[in-house]
Amino acid sequence: MQVLGRFFDGESGQRLDVDLAVDTAAETLRLTHPDLPLGSQYWPLDAIRALADHARTDQAVLSLRADAALDSGLIRTARLTIDDADMISVLTRLCPDLNRRDVARGTGRKVATRVGAAAAALCLMIFVILPAMANTLATLIPIEREVAYGKTVVNQMERFLGGKEVGGLACTNPEGRAALDKMTARLTEAGDLRYDLNIGVFNHKMVNAFAAPGGQIIIMRGLIDRAGTPDEVAAVLAHEIGHVEARDTTRNALRAAGSAGLLALVLGDFAGGSAVVVAAEYTLNASYTREAEAAADVFALDMMEAAGADAEALATFFDSLGNIERTLPDLPEYLSSHPETTDRADAARSFAKTQGRTTPILTDQEWAALQNICKTSES
Amino acid sequence: MSSQIQGRYFGARGPLFRLYILTSFLTLVTVGIYRFWAKTRIRKYIWSSVSGDGDSFEYTGTGLEKFLGFLAAIVILAVYLGIVQMALFYFGLNLFVDPQTQGQELAQIGAIYITLLAVLPLMLFAQYRARRYKMARSRWRGIRFGMENGAWGYAIRALAFYVLNAMTLGLLNPLATFQLEKYMADRSWYGDGKFVQPGRWQDLYAGMKHVFIGLGVIVVSFFLLAIMAASSGVGGAIIGGIAIFVGIIWLLIGLAYYRVYAFNYLTRHKVLDGEVTFDARMETGQVLRIFIVGSIIISVLMGVVFGVIGGVSVTMNEALLTGNIPLLVFIAALYMAAFLIAGGLSLVMITQPVIEHAVNNLHVYNADHLNTIQQRAADAGADAEGFADALDVGGAI
Numbered sequence: 166m167q168v169l170g171r172f173f174d175g176e177s178g179q180r181l182d183v184d185l186a187v188d189t190a191a192e193t194l195r196l197t198h199p200d201l202p203l204g205s206q207y208w209p210l211d212a213i214r215a216l217a218d219h220a221r222t223d224q225a226v227l228s229l230r231a232d233a234a235l236d237s238g239l240i241r242t243a244r245l246t247i248d249d250a251d252m253i254s255v256l257t258r259l260c261p262d263l264n265r266r267d268v269a270r271g272t273g274r275k276v277a278t279r280v281g282a283a284a285a286a287l288c289l290m291i292f293v294i295l296p297a298m299a300n301t302l303a304t305l306i307p308i309e310r311e312v313a314y315g316k317t318v319v320n321q322m323e324r325f326l327g328g329k330e331v332g333g334l335a336c337t338n339p340e341g342r343a344a345l346d347k348m349t350a351r352l353t354e355a356g357d358l359r360y361d362l363n364i365g366v367f368n369h370k371m372v373n374a375f376a377a378p379g380g381q382i383i384i385m386r387g388l389i390d391r392a393g394t395p396d397e398v399a400a401v402l403a404h405e406i407g408h409v410e411a412r413d414t415t416r417n418a419l420r421a422a423g424s425a426g427l428l429a430l431v432l433g434d435f436a437g438g439s440a441v442v443v444a445a446e447y448t449l450n451a452s453y454t455r456e457a458e459a460a461a462d463v464f465a466l467d468m469m470e471a472a473g474a475d476a477e478a479l480a481t482f483f484d485s486l487g488n489i490e491r492t493l494p495d496l497p498e499y500l501s502s503h504p505e506t507t508d509r510a511d512a513a514r515s516f517a518k519t520q521g522r523t524t525p526i527l528t529d530q531e532w533a534a535l536q537n538i539c540k541t542s543e544s
Numbered sequence: 545m546s547s548q549i550q551g552r553y554f555g556a557r558g559p560l561f562r563l564y565i566l567t568s569f570l571t572l573v574t575v576g577i578y579r580f581w582a583k584t585r586i587r588k589y590i591w592s593s594v595s596g597d598g599d600s601f602e603y604t605g606t607g608l609e610k611f612l613g614f615l616a617a618i619v620i621l622a623v624y625l626g627i628v629q630m631a632l633f634y635f636g637l638n639l640f641v642d643p644q645t646q647g648q649e650l651a652q653i654g655a656i657y658i659t660l661l662a663v664l665p666l667m668l669f670a671q672y673r674a675r676r677y678k679m680a681r682s683r684w685r686g687i688r689f690g691m692e693n694g695a696w697g698y699a700i701r702a703l704a705f706y707v708l709n710a711m712t713l714g715l716l717n718p719l720a721t722f723q724l725e726k727y728m729a730d731r732s733w734y735g736d737g738k739f740v741q742p743g744r745w746q747d748l749y750a751g752m753k754h755v756f757i758g759l760g761v762i763v764v765s766f767f768l769l770a771i772m773a774a775s776s777g778v779g780g781a782i783i784g785g786i787a788i789f790v791g792i793i794w795l796l797i798g799l800a801y802y803r804v805y806a807f808n809y810l811t812r813h814k815v816l817d818g819e820v821t822f823d824a825r826m827e828t829g830q831v832l833r834i835f836i837v838g839s840i841i842i843s844v845l846m847g848v849v850f851g852v853i854g855g856v857s858v859t860m861n862e863a864l865l866t867g868n869i870p871l872l873v874f875i876a877a878l879y880m881a882a883f884l885i886a887g888g889l890s891l892v893m894i895t896q897p898v899i900e901h902a903v904n905n906l907h908v909y910n911a912d913h914l915n916t917i918q919q920r921a922a923d924a925g926a927d928a929e930g931f932a933d934a935l936d937v938g939g940a941i
Contacts, residue, residue: 295626
């Protein structure tokens with residue numbers, strides 16, 4: 166029985182319908198056609214490869230083992246298309262490496278070099294050049310622009326937390342405000358601040374506070390609810406003022422603008438890719454902010470000291486934070502943006518031991534007013 | 545061997561869908577690294593589905609070379625993008641002072657994310673390089689396609705045409721379409737046979753007719769709406785609103801019609817090696833039908849799937865909030881799976897049928913001349929399509 170295959174020599178577009186015969190003894194496939202040089206060609210069975218992911222099940226396209234070349238465009242080999250089902254099954258049985266993917270020599274080294282170069286360029290950008298640029302730009306930016314940007318961030322945050330409109334979450338009870346202003350005044354009277362502080366309270370149960378660029382600080386109601394004393398709130402506030410004065414958030418925003426694009430570039434746009442980008446950005450950010458957090462703690466302790474308030478409040482607040490964290494599964498430290506709260510509490514405690522006489526930040530009555538800052542005044 | 549060849553497409557839904565799901569899953573578990581191999585495998589499937597005169601096309605690219613090209617592109621892009629993005633963000637911050645209104649706030653955010661402008665020339669560059677790479681890795685009857693170097697020339701021309709197009713409110717769109725395709729076609733080869741793109745760009749205006757009608761309807765109904773609203777009130781406003789809606793739909797269909805028309809026209813006028821000519825008979829109606837039916841089926845299916853997942857998450861809300869990690873992971877996995885399935889469905893229900901329609905309606909005349917074509921020297925495109933991969937241009941396949 167005669168079996169035909171369509172042969173293309175890889176040199177011309179001429180199609181040759183060659184006769185095919187398998188020689189099991191010599192372990193070759195013989196291609197015969199009058200137009201072939203010498204009339205026939207012999208393909209060793211172990212050198213025959215089938216093209217991968219071929220769509221058509223009614224045919225097989227065969228080639229000889231590719232010559233070693235990393236650049237696939239340079240590979241120049243003949244092609245043989247077989248439509249005969251019996252011949253395909255015979256060859257599938259007899260060719261030992263039909264579906265093998267040959268890899269050129271030196272591939273491993275080349276991959277390693279390129280991965281190394283790309284990783285080095287990325288690390289250099291993310292860990293050296295971008296932070297350095299962010300530091301410089303953060304000090305160059307005019308304060309009023311920073312304030313404008315900070316307000317945008319606060320508004321976005323408010324919307325993110327469920328505020329229907331700008332100012333929708335803001336707590337405005339007058340007595341509460343007065344207490345908050347007094348607290349701020351006590352903290353800031355001793356030192357000179359670069360920024361005019363704009364401190365607000367959001368009506369949200371989250372136990373948190375954050376600083377935005379340009380002196381914007383937001384305390385969540387949940388934090389005031391959880392705090393045992395006004396001094397604890399003051400300590401957190403002082404910590405956030407530390408962030409403001411160090412321009413941490415401005416610097417972070419600048420740096421993130423540079424690195425988020427890079428991370429997206431590396432990870433590409435596969436399903437779930439953006440989630441990975443967010444996670445990677447978070448991890449990266451955490452590694453920067455840990456230093457910033459420690460510096461803000463030191464700033465807060467100094468500020469409490471200067472205000473004549475008990476710095477141990479920071480420690481007691483960390484203790485209660487620690488209780489929350491323990492209910493969650495343990496995160497490794499590099500994933501958590503705040504250094505281990507127990508370490509921070511210990512640092513605050515040893516600082517407090519060196520303090521002299523302290524007075525509470527607010528009177529009991531003012532503290533009660535602050536706790537009710539999110540209630541509309543009953544008058 | 546016949547003197548006229550009609551293209552045939554042999555791809556099927558099932559195998560391609562399975563291939564997509566498998567390769568996407570591998571991409572997911574390798575944090576994106578497998579995506580170069582994934583794309584290559586999908587291309588191999590689609591290329592090998594295309595057949596002319598019984599001989600299948602072949603895609604000879606490899607995932608490895610794409611990966612290597614990507615790594616090379618990363619080194620350049622990391623430096624460029626990192627610095628440019630931060631600088632743009634900085635100037636974005638400087639553009640506005642105190643945002644008083646929602647609009648100003650949006651403008652400020654927009655200014656911050658204006659990065660696209662910085663990478664647009666690179667994206668155009670990458671677009672040309674990607675097409676060149678795909679040509680260099682395509683074979684039919686063992687003969688390579690190819691394209692000459694010219695990516696920067698393309699990027700500069702494309703930018704100029706886009707600016708011109710924007711300044712004339714899209715009136716010169718046919719000029720841009722024609723000249724950019726001509727730029728690429730005139731640099732394309734099959735073996736040692738060169739493609740040329742004769743024809744006149746003015747001829748493409750015939751394809752713009754439905755775009756103009758749609759625009760006309762929108763403009764006229766805006767005026768009518770303004771006049772009627774001043775005089776007759778609510779009834780007029782409703783009619784005007786409906787008319788604008790009709791105009792927008794007409795415009796969208798008109799854009800699809802234009803793309804199909806331009807493809808047919810440009811293909812019909814291409815000549816290979818001075819002898820071989822082509823004819824494309826794609827139909828807008830068919831393309832729209834594929835698109836609409838596919839979209840409806842996919843959105844209904846996905847609506848159900850996401851509805852179920854959403855329902856599960858809501859009923860388990862309590863458990864989720866208390867940080868039940870296995871449950872969170874489970875729900876996240878469900879979401880990922882749903883996204884994978886949606887991507888696979890859009891490939892097999894929209895992308896592949898459109899390709900199938902294009903291939904089945906492509907005719908090659910004077911095909912005997914193809915026997916005399918000789919192999920061309922290989923294009924050494926060392927970076928594969930690294931820039932395109934990094935900047936994510938190049939569409940579905």
